[in-house]
Amino acid sequence: MAGELGGSGFHDALVILGAAGIVIPAFARFRISPVIGFILVGIAVGPSGLGGLAAEHRWLEPLTITDRERIEPFAEIGILMLLFAIGLELSFRRLWAMRERVFVLGGAQMLVTGALVAGLLSLGGMGIGPALLLGLALAMSSTALVMPIAGTVSATGQTAFAILLLQDLALVPLLLLIDAKGSTEALAAVLLSGVAVIASLLLLGRRLLPPLFAQAARTKSPELFLAISLLVVMLASLATGAVGLGAAVGALIAGLLIAETDYHAEVEVITAPLRGLALGVFLITVGMRLDLGELAAQWPALLTATAGLLAAKAVLILGLLRWRGSRVGTAIETGLLMASPSELTLIVLASALAAGLLGAETVAFWTLVTAMGLTLTPLLAALGRRMARRIDPQALSSGASDTRGLTLVFGFGRVGHIIADMLAEHGRPYLAVDGDIDCVAAAREQGYRVIYGDVARGDAVERFGLAEAGAVVLTMDDPVLTVRLAHDIRAACPELSIVARARDGAHAAQLYKAGATDAVPETMEGSLQMSEAVLVDIGVAMGPVIASIHEKRSQLRAAIREAGELAEEPMLGKRR
Incomplete structure (x- = not known):
C-alpha cells in the first residue's frame, strides 16, 4: 500500500504541495505574481523538464511528475x-x-x-x-x-x-x-x-x-x-x-x-x-x-x-x-x-x-x-x-467599491445601535458588522444595515474594503481585539479615521498608541454625563455646564494621549 501511494497520487500531491510552499512565499517576497512561478514549476517538474530525466537519474523521481x-x-x-x-x-x-x-x-x-x-x-x-x-x-x-x-x-x-x-x-x-x-x-x-x-x-x-x-x-x-x-x-x-x-x-x-x-x-x-x-x-x-x-x-x-x-x-x-x-x-x-x-x-x-x-x-x-x-x-x-x-x-x-465613503461599525451591540441611529439621523451612510448571527438577524428586521462577519480574523482590512471606507468605529467589548484591530487598520490605512470604544483611560492610551484617531473611555464619558446632570440639577446654567464639560473632556483626552505617547517611548528605545 505504501509503495502504491508513494509512486502515484500521493507522491504527486507532495510535489505539488512542496512547490506551493516554495513558490507562494518566494514570489510574494519580490512582489511578483505567483502565477508565473507555478507555470515555471510545471515546466521544470513535468515530463518535458526534469521529469523526462527521472528514468535515467533515479534521484530526480521524488522531485518530479512523470x-x-x-x-x-x-x-x-x-x-x-x-x-x-x-x-x-x-x-x-x-x-x-x-x-x-x-x-x-x-x-x-x-x-x-x-x-x-x-x-x-x-x-x-x-x-x-x-x-x-x-x-x-x-x-x-x-x-x-x-x-x-x-x-x-x-x-x-x-x-x-x-x-x-x-x-x-x-x-x-x-x-x-x-x-x-x-x-x-x-x-x-x-x-x-x-x-x-x-x-x-x-x-x-x-x-x-x-x-x-x-x-x-x-x-x-x-x-x-x-x-x-x-x-x-x-x-x-x-x-x-x-x-x-x-x-x-x-x-x-x-x-x-x-x-x-x-x-x-x-x-x-x-x-x-x-x-x-x-x-x-x-x-x-x-x-x-x-x-x-x-x-x-x-x-x-x-x-x-x-x-x-x-x-x-x-x-x-x-x-x-x-x-x-x-x-x-x-x-x-x-x-x-x-x-x-x-x-x-x-x-x-x-x-x-x-x-x-x-x-x-x-x-x-x-x-x-x-x-x-x-x-x-x-x-x-x-x-x-x-x-x-x-x-x-x-x-x-475610476473604480467603485461597495464600501466607498461608508462608516463601518464593527460590533452591533447597544453602543453600535446608538452610533447607527445617530449616523442615520444625520444622513450619513453606514454598514455595521457583527459576529453574532442572531443579533444580525434581529437588527436587520428592525431596518438596520448589518451583515454577518467575524472581525476577529486577521484579514478584516481586505474583507470589508476598509481602504475605501470613510471611517471605522470599533465598538466591541473586547479590549485586546480592539487594540489589535486599531493597529492592523492603521498600518493598512494611514489616513482612515478610527474611533474606538475604550473601557478606561489605560485602555484608551493603548488604543491611541495603536493608531486610533479617537478613543472614548466608557468610565470617563459616564463620569462627565453624571457631572453634567448634577450641575444642572443644583441650579448651574446649562451653557456654562456644557462648556466646562467640553473643556474637561479635552483635558482628559490630552492626558490619555500623552500617557499613550509616554508608553510608546520605552518601546522605541528598546527597538533602537
Whole structure:
C-alpha cells in the first residue's frame, strides 16, 4: 500500500504541495505574481523538464511528475473551485444589475472574436465547423488569472468581470453542443433534465443553506463553514454532472446560492486558501503542457499563432470597450489583460478531441498556444497597466467599491445601535458588522444595515474594503481585539479615521498608541454625563455646564494621549 501511494497520487500531491510552499512565499517576497512561478514549476517538474530525466537519474523521481495524466483530476478540482469563486462574487442580484455589460459587451466580444478567429482559420484550410468551434474556444480569456490580477474594484476589474462572466456562462451551451454532436434530440434531453436539476438546486439551496450557515455561525467554527461549502459544491457538481451539464455548472450554481445568503463574505474568506492552492495545481498542469521539444520543433508557427491571437483579441476588446464608452486607459489595460486564451479553452479542446470534432494534432498545437498565452498573461497585465498609467492616469482611480465613503461599525451591540441611529439621523451612510448571527438577524428586521462577519480574523482590512471606507468605529467589548484591530487598520490605512470604544483611560492610551484617531473611555464619558446632570440639577446654567464639560473632556483626552505617547517611548528605545 505504501509503495502504491508513494509512486502515484500521493507522491504527486507532495510535489505539488512542496512547490506551493516554495513558490507562494518566494514570489510574494519580490512582489511578483505567483502565477508565473507555478507555470515555471510545471515546466521544470513535468515530463518535458526534469521529469523526462527521472528514468535515467533515479534521484530526480521524488522531485518530479512523470505522468501528466495523473494530476489532471487535481486541475479539474481547481477549475471547480474557480467557478465556485465566480458564483460567490456574482449573486443573482449582481448579475441582473450587470445584465447590459454582461450580455451586450460580453456577448459581442465572444461572437466577434470567435468569428474573426474562425475566419482566419478557415482561410488556412480548416472546415467552417471546426474553425468556429476553435474560434469560440480561443475567444475566451482566463478568469483564473485575470480576476486575481485585476480584482473587482477597479474599472478594469469590473469590465473584465462582466466579459468573463459571459464567457463562463457560454461554456455550458458550448460543451452541450460538443457532446450532442449536432443531435437535436440529445441536446433537448440534456437541456430538459438540466433545467429540472438547476431548478431543484435553487429551491433547495434557498431553503436549506441559510439555517445551515446560521448554525455554523453560532458555533463560530470556520471548519464547519468550510465543510458545508465544500459539501454544497460537491453535491451541486454531482447533480449537474449526472445529467450531462458538467460539474463546472454545479460549482458555479453552488457559489450563486451561497452568494444569496448573508454568509457569502465569510465563505469567500474561509475557502480562499483552498481556492488558491487549487489554482496553483491547475497552473502547474498548464506548465506541464508546455512540451519544450514541441516548442523547439514548431517555434515559428507557435510564435506566429500566439502573437497573432494575442494581438487580434487585444485590438478587438479595446475597440469594443471604446464603442461602449470606456476610457482609453481602461480599454487598453483590459484589452491586453484579456488577450490570452483561457483555462476553459483547454476544457473545450479536450471535449472536442474526445467527441472527434477536432484532430489530435490540431488540439495539441492549440493547447501549446493556450499554455504560452496563459504564461504571458501577468506580463501583458503589467504592460497594460503601465500603458494605461501613461495615456490615461485617471482611469486607474475610476473604480467603485461597495464600501466607498461608508462608516463601518464593527460590533452591533447597544453602543453600535446608538452610533447607527445617530449616523442615520444625520444622513450619513453606514454598514455595521457583527459576529453574532442572531443579533444580525434581529437588527436587520428592525431596518438596520448589518451583515454577518467575524472581525476577529486577521484579514478584516481586505474583507470589508476598509481602504475605501470613510471611517471605522470599533465598538466591541473586547479590549485586546480592539487594540489589535486599531493597529492592523492603521498600518493598512494611514489616513482612515478610527474611533474606538475604550473601557478606561489605560485602555484608551493603548488604543491611541495603536493608531486610533479617537478613543472614548466608557468610565470617563459616564463620569462627565453624571457631572453634567448634577450641575444642572443644583441650579448651574446649562451653557456654562456644557462648556466646562467640553473643556474637561479635552483635558482628559490630552492626558490619555500623552500617557499613550509616554508608553510608546520605552518601546522605541528598546527597538533602537
